[in-house]
Amino acid sequence: MPLFPEQCRAARGLLNWTQEQLAVTAGVSRSTIKDFECHRHALHRSSEDLLIRAFEDRGVELLFEGKEGFGVRLSPLDAAKAS
Template identity: 70%
Template sequence: MSDALSVMAWSTLGWDGIILLFHPIWLTIARINRAIAMLIFPEQCRAARGLLNWSQENLALAAGVSRSTIKDFEAQRHCLQRSSEKLLVETFDSAGVELLIEGSGRLGVRFKR
């Protein structure tokens, strides 16, 4: 692939003021398109719940969303509404969990330092 073509293939994601780069070699185009709009991924939601030892019901109550919203999101049956997504991110933030997205497209969670 030429350099010009390679550069054109990159996409960006704005998240907490950080610009991250994703390359289609690491992620599929569909995942990149989702990544541009998402603040939290289903894998991160499950991992963050595990870190906090919360059930789907615990998270739903803490965030003020339905359990089925959490269940369907984590099972990747649908994307979250923007307002629900924001509530989840704020809930994890308040509980001391940091959501991580590395430039290579790897996802993670950890307790805030």
């Protein structure tokens, strides 16, 4: 499933990450993230995979289907650790 710009911003928010922190963690440039989140361009598949892996490795689940639409959430195990 493709990563949406809104999901990327929301996932960074859950982790309290800046674009720079995501870029370093995922191994992509900050301008790639900035341009993607501002709808300036789509991600290359390899960059998208790196961003998704960075989020999932930190416990963020990307939600793609359902009656509420797409979104993000912390995985139940990670959310339990935080409380």
